[in-house]
Amino acid sequence: MSDQNKPSSATGELENDNTLTNRQGHPISDNQNVRTVGNRGPTTLENYHFLEKITHFDRERIPERVVHARGAGAHGYFESYGKVGDEPVSKYTRAKLFQQAGKQTPVFVRFSTVVHGTHSPETLRDPRGFAIKFYTEDGNWDLVGNNLKIFFIRDPLKFPDMVHAFRPDPVTNVNNMERMFDFLSQTPEATHMVTFLFSPWGIPANYRQMQGSGVNTYKWVNQDGQAVLVKYHWEPLTQGIKNLKQAEASTIQANNYSHATQDLYEAIERGDYPEWELCVQIMSDGPHDELEFDPLDPTKLWPVDQFPFLRVGKMVLNRNPENYFAEVEQASFGTGVLVDGLDFSDDKLLQGRTFSYSDTQRYRVGTNYLQLPINSPKKHVATNQRDGQMTYRVDAGEHQNPHVNYEPSSLGGLQEATQTAKEHQPAYNDRLVHEKISRSNDFAQAGRTYREFDEWEREELISNLIGNLKICKPHIQEKMIEYFTQADPDYGRRVSEGLANAAREGKDHTSSTAADKAVRDAENMGHDAGRY
Template sequence: MSEKPVLTTRQGHPVHNNQQQRTVGSRGPATLENYQFLEKISHFDRERIPERVVHARGFVAHGEFEAYGTIGTGDDAVPASTYTRAKLFQEKGKKTPVTIRFSTVIGGRDSSEAARDPRGFAVKFRTEDGNWDMVGNNLQVFFIRDAIKFPDVIHSLKPDPVTFRQEPNRIFDFMSNTPEAMHMITWLFSPYGIPKNYRTMRGSGVNTYRFVNAQGEGVLVKFHWLTQQGEHNLTQEQADAIQATELGHASKDLYEAIERGDYPKWELNVQIMSDDEHPELDFDPLDDTKIWPREQFPYLPVGMMTLNRNVTNFHNENEQAAFGTGVLVDGIDFSDDKMLVGRTFSYSDTQRYRVGPNYLQLPINAPRQDVVVSTNQDGGQMSYHVDKRGANPHINFEPSTIAGLREADESYREYRPFVSGQIMRAPIERENNYKQAGEQYRKFDDWERDELIKNFVTLLSQCEKVIQEKMVWHFSQCDEEYGRRVAEGLGLDYSAVRA
């Protein structure tokens, strides 16, 4: 007798024949009461959930984050508690389980991982105070600074709604009317726009957050993941060669590295800034199209992440994995970053649409087992357990004199920044759209600048002349040579365009 487990239906009924439907005679027709077949085929019809609008293609791995207990290095290091009361940072050697999802932003679920595209870098920390999601990208900046433009920038980068092709004319039509995007596209169309693989790319929180300590004092903070494998990128030619034979090279590379015990590592660094407007800077520190200069705001190490375990089921742990910028723990707080506020609604909203209102009950999204989840939330699609309620299951509201749940004790001082002003729709005062783009162009190595110019010329040559001219004008505002080289590559009269 075979030791293999017995095949059953979802109801637990043993399946005696999985080869044929129930039919009238051997040739049919099939009967309507084919319960086993109907369960099997109807589930098959529903095996896919809606793919993400952005970050559709991705790959998940698991591991741990080990805190240094300090922020900074050497004699300049200070206890983590100086800036934040978040428990995962407080003790040297403290380990927190993590789940990370790497992804591409624009392509569909089965698109190429060698495409020129920002890469998602989303980390779920399963802390003793519940989950913290750090949802970022490989590049340190973004295309826009206000979330109201997010649907527009993504629409411009997605395929044409008629031809269903990613059209340069559409992309640069939007970018040429969005000066703040010059910094991001300078990074994106350089070799940094195609990381060699997930293991050798850096990560960035992009948005600005706040650290809050036990005294209720707050500072602004930016997060950076520095790969310990060395940072490596691809030229367009190298990427094209990979894409000719392989669409999932980066997922394959990560999976195989972990399987052979070559566990990739990233060091988490933070930049700290006092929480005020900083009029001495020529940019707004809450503007996500800007980088905080390292010479003024140095990288301060806080811990190391190691990935040491692969997924056991792609759908359950990847497709249904849910991250959100609003998922914070005590000691980490929101800033007034306009993109962060918009993302915080959008990310959790899309998970409720894709996976369902009870997506947080799924093991991949739930807090770790020693964290007790106690809510008064009930029902909804695919609810499969009731959150802990306390002594009386009849009480699903608060406050209650009889039983039910109570509010947690306020053990720390709340950080209360002062905000005042007129309510308005207005741009920030210090836009400075071109300076950092020009500085980055000049920082690139010669071969990186050559690659950047070649990539722009190749794509802009497919665009209408008016869009070419507008893009060249923007590049000229970043750096004179930058604009001139693109103009020459396109055969444009640079002096006329720049006038």
């Protein structure tokens, strides 16, 4: 029997050369969903396909970050308001850094572009990373997010494929938008993020004048072990928000590849310290079946009219790094770096990121990356973890018996901390499955966002989409227009007509068949399609 005709051990059906497998040769029948407790529950450690896929992805580039390679950073502080809106913060979380009004916590922030390499222009259309390391009295807290409040995907199993599609062609080493839209056309939940990315919001004017967001859903836990769902948002305080049209970005790029890094550095040097206000949205812990979306879905916004922004504190950046490599390049963040009072939700993408980020840092910077000054907590560290590449100190207790590097021990070793508050203990009773969440609702919010844009933002969005989609094959165009039309008929119609006009004017070599067909489809759709 030839290799092409061997039966698949997973399905019993014939397998051919195009059948997806893992690196052990096992056929993969579901490459879209990690295994979870129920379709919205937590992931499990035995997700072998995901772990193998993400750990290989984490090690694809040396020594540059796989994503977020281009970055700038600064030091500063976070000052708590001591309240959440008008309520005491202790009602929702026992995290110490929030409890007292005026309490300041040192921070280091790294801004970045996401997809492109270390020396790429900072004017490219790309999400921007917005990562904050809080050096709290309980140890470090890393809040790792983006400037946009949502993401392309909701399942971490798809992350390596997404980045591959967005990065240069592995043969030509040239970025090809057809590869990107090929992936997006098979990923309907990305429609909302595409709507933001190809609008002016896809190119922030600089790092100082952009918003930040934790993107994923987290939990806050109070002294009684009670939890609420929470989303984090950074809003520029004094410097305002500013984005660029494509033409403006191209003009800047012609003269300066590092305009955002330069802008941040020079602003701090002249004493024009950028400030952001930290706001949270809070929702009771649970599935919230009354909503048209799952609150754990990172492709969705929580409506502000239902879940208002509540002010928690402000951040000020007031000191530039003294050494770019030592501080900005070697700064290492992880979504799993939480302190007491902060917790994970069952957001699948968050749980996948939590494994991947720290795994990447151990590979990229080294086993002992947390011993570097920029990453080390500003409090005592006492651990039994020893040795490894580039270790230069022993993180032991002041009075620890040096012969004891284990716990428990009666010979003078480290001892467990005393638990001072009730532990949050969520309960689960469901099957382990490979399924997407039941309320995907991929297009409603994309349509709402489109309608809430100003007309000039819609015009820029349509122009940018046409400019990039016109090189794509007709079936990719047709699928993307289908998504835009489901989001809002006017959205789909304008992209369709623009592609048809571009084809007729001979500006590209694609057929207008897909665009013309989509125009007709858009005209036949009801006007309420995709309404929020």
